[in-house]
Amino acid sequence: MSPAVDAAELRRRTRALLAAHPPATTDRTDFLKARFDAGLAWVHYPVGLGGLDAPRSLQQAVDAELAAADAPDNDPRRIGIGLGMAAPTILGFGTDEQKRRFLRPLWVGEEVWCQLFSEPGAGSDLAALATRAVRDGDDWVVDGQKVWTSSAHAARWAILIARTDPDLPKHRGISYFICDMTDPGVDVRPLRQITGEAEFNEVFLSGVRIPDGHRLGPVGEGWKVAQTTLMNERVSIGGSRIPREGGMISPVSQTWRDRPDLRTHDTHQRLLTLWVEAEVARLTGERLRQQLVAGQPGPEGSGMKLAFARLNQQISGLEVELLGDEGLLYGDWTMVRPELVDFTGRDAGYRYLRSKGNSIEGGTSEVLLNIVAERVLELPAEPRNDKDVAWKDLSR
Numbered sequence: 166m167s168p169a170v171d172a173a174e175l176r177r178r179t180r181a182l183l184a185a186h187p188p189a190t191t192d193r194t195d196f197l198k199a200r201f202d203a204g205l206a207w208v209h210y211p212v213g214l215g216g217l218d219a220p221r222s223l224q225q226a227v228d229a230e231l232a233a234a235d236a237p238d239n240d241p242r243r244i245g246i247g248l249g250m251a252a253p254t255i256l257g258f259g260t261d262e263q264k265r266r267f268l269r270p271l272w273v274g275e276e277v278w279c280q281l282f283s284e285p286g287a288g289s290d291l292a293a294l295a296t297r298a299v300r301d302g303d304d305w306v307v308d309g310q311k312v313w314t315s316s317a318h319a320a321r322w323a324i325l326i327a328r329t330d331p332d333l334p335k336h337r338g339i340s341y342f343i344c345d346m347t348d349p350g351v352d353v354r355p356l357r358q359i360t361g362e363a364e365f366n367e368v369f370l371s372g373v374r375i376p377d378g379h380r381l382g383p384v385g386e387g388w389k390v391a392q393t394t395l396m397n398e399r400v401s402i403g404g405s406r407i408p409r410e411g412g413m414i415s416p417v418s419q420t421w422r423d424r425p426d427l428r429t430h431d432t433h434q435r436l437l438t439l440w441v442e443a444e445v446a447r448l449t450g451e452r453l454r455q456q457l458v459a460g461q462p463g464p465e466g467s468g469m470k471l472a473f474a475r476l477n478q479q480i481s482g483l484e485v486e487l488l489g490d491e492g493l494l495y496g497d498w499t500m501v502r503p504e505l506v507d508f509t510g511r512d513a514g515y516r517y518l519r520s521k522g523n524s525i526e527g528g529t530s531e532v533l534l535n536i537v538a539e540r541v542l543e544l545p546a547e548p549r550n551d552k553d554v555a556w557k558d559l560s561r
Contacts, residue, residue, distance in 0.1 A: 170208075170219045172226040178217075179205055179230040188236040197239050197273045200231075206272045210256065214268050239274045242505040246316060247271040247278035251324050254394045258341070258382040267322070267343070277504070279320035280398075281311040281344060281368060282391070286561065288313070289532050291326075292335040292388060293559070296370060298327035298342065305329075305342065305380070307350075307373040313526065317353045317366040319504045320346045324394060325375075326387045331557040333385065338556055341387035343379040350374075359518045361498040364506060396466055398527050407447060413477050413516065414443040416509055417484040432487050439480050446472045467533040468541060474523035474530055477508075481517040488513055 186199045200206055201215045205227050210216025231238075241248055248271070255267055270276040287294040296309025307327055317323070323344040330338035344351070350373040355363035382390040410418055421428065421436055450469055485492035495514040508516055524530040538544045551559055 170217050170223075172223055175205070175208060175217075175219065175223055175226045176230055178203060179227050183230070183234050183236065188234055193237045194273060194275070196237055198269070200236075201269050201272055205231075207252075210268075214256070214264055215272055239272060240505075242507075244271070244274045244277055245505075246280055246320075247276070247322075250280060250394045250398045251278045251322070253397045254324060254341075254381060254390060255343075257393050258390050260378075262378070263343070263381070276321040277316060277319050279314050279317045279323045279346065280394070281314060281317075281323045281325040281370075282394075283313045284310060285312050289529050291391075292339070293556075293561075294326060294328060294335075294339065295561075296325075296327045297331075298329050298340060298375070300329070300377075301374075303377050304374045305340075305377065307342070307344070307370045307375055309370050311368040311370070312365075313356070314353075314366045314368050315364055315526075316504060317346065317368050318355065318363075318502050322346060323368075324381075326391050328556060329387075330385055332555050334553055335551065335556045335559065336388045338385060339387035339391070340384050341381040341390040342375050343381065344370075344373065344375055345379075348373055348375075355500075355502055357500060359521065360515055361500060363500060363502050395528065406450070409444065409447065410440070411447070412443065413480045413508060413520070414440055416513070416516070417480055417487065420484065420487060420513075427487050427489065432483065435483055436487075439476065439483060442472075443476055443480070446476060467528065467536040470527055471530055471533050471537065474520075477516075477520040477523045481513070481520045484513045485517045492517075 182200060182203050182205060186196050188196060191199075197206075204210075204212060204215065204217035206215035208217050208219040208224050208227060209221035210218075212218055239248075252268060252271055255263055255271075259267070267276075271278060281296075282291060282294075284294050284296060294309075296307065296311065298305040298307045305327075307325070309327065311325075314323075323346050325342045325344040326339050327342065328338055329340040332338065346353070350371040352369040352371065353366050354369070356365045356367055357363045358365060381387075417436065418440065421433075446469070449472070453466065453469055492513050494512070495518075496512045506519065508519065511519075528536075535547070539546050
């Protein structure tokens with residue numbers, strides 16, 4: 166990091182960007198590209214890759230200047246998988262060529278990413294995955310099935326883990342790839358959810374050829390690479406920055422203020438309790454983000470994701486109950502394939518139904534409890550009899 170890159174210098178650079186590319190008259194995509202090239206996308210990333218090697222905590226100085234100027238953002242909810250999962254993994258394990266190729270269009274939002282991890286028989290036990298990747302010259306030929314893939318229908322690229330050596334124990338015979346979702350053999354099919362929508366998909370891979378140049382990390386060390394993705398995923402889900410009384414607690418609090426006719430003593434007490442817990446979770450998320458300045462995300466993100474799921478489900482349940490008969494109404498059951506999830510911009514019924522998935526996606530709550538127990542509380546791990554058994558010899 167250059168000692169000259171402090172908060173004042175970042176504000177100066179941001180103002181220079183705004184002067185050279187006025188948001189009111191500059192094409193949105195052109196502005197975002199200029200921001201990336203100026204090192205103001207991720208200030209903690211390396212120079213030339215959207216950053217300035219500055220402390221992560223200084224990003225807020227840039228963001229404040231841009232917000233005051235009403236500058237466009239890169240629609241982070243639409244490209245959240247790329248920003249929160251693919252980008253830090255590419256930065257940590259990608260080659261220089263991969264970083265230059267993928268990070269700029271990813272951040273600008275020109276290319277949407279998805280995550281090909283979970284399988285019908287390998288969800289909570291992800292390391293048991295059966296999708297195979299077989300080397301064929303300079304390519305890998307991939308066959309298998311993935312499931313619960315958010316935004317696969319809109320994605321240009323995917324981060325993919327596949328088994329490359331079935332003779333090794335399940336955690337060791339896995340490799341990590343970047344998959345072109347437009348290639349022949351990639352078949353994306355919608356999965357309609359309880360909300361009526363299909364933001365998730367199942368993806369069938371039949372003879373998909375992935376060049377070895379799109380492999381992240383060494384052959385057989387995909388599980389190590391995947392851990393970076395998973396830890397960042399849980400931080401991005403459970404530790405996103407929100408204002409006070411933001412997120413799911415916001416609409417139920419507003420309903421309480423606007424509709425005194427709905428109030429009861431019991432719902433008042435429950436709302437107060439959940440409001441305090443939501444604020445504690447928000448402040449804990451701020452603390453976690455400050456810890457990230459010192460290095461990579463750790464297992465603490467799993468605890469944040471646990472709290473996120475539990476609170477969302479309890480808060481949305483209270484909101485439906487508070488609304489009484491109105492809470493049973495549901496706006497639209499039309500089958501659509503959205504590109505993002507909007508919790509606060511929908512009705513109470515949608516929030517109640519969609520939050521049921523929060524304890525499944527991004528790692529089930531049961532698995533995350535084990536992670537917190539073993540890696541945060543340092544409790545003994547549960548005994549396992551499959552750690553040293555070749556994957557091909559496991560019973561399925």
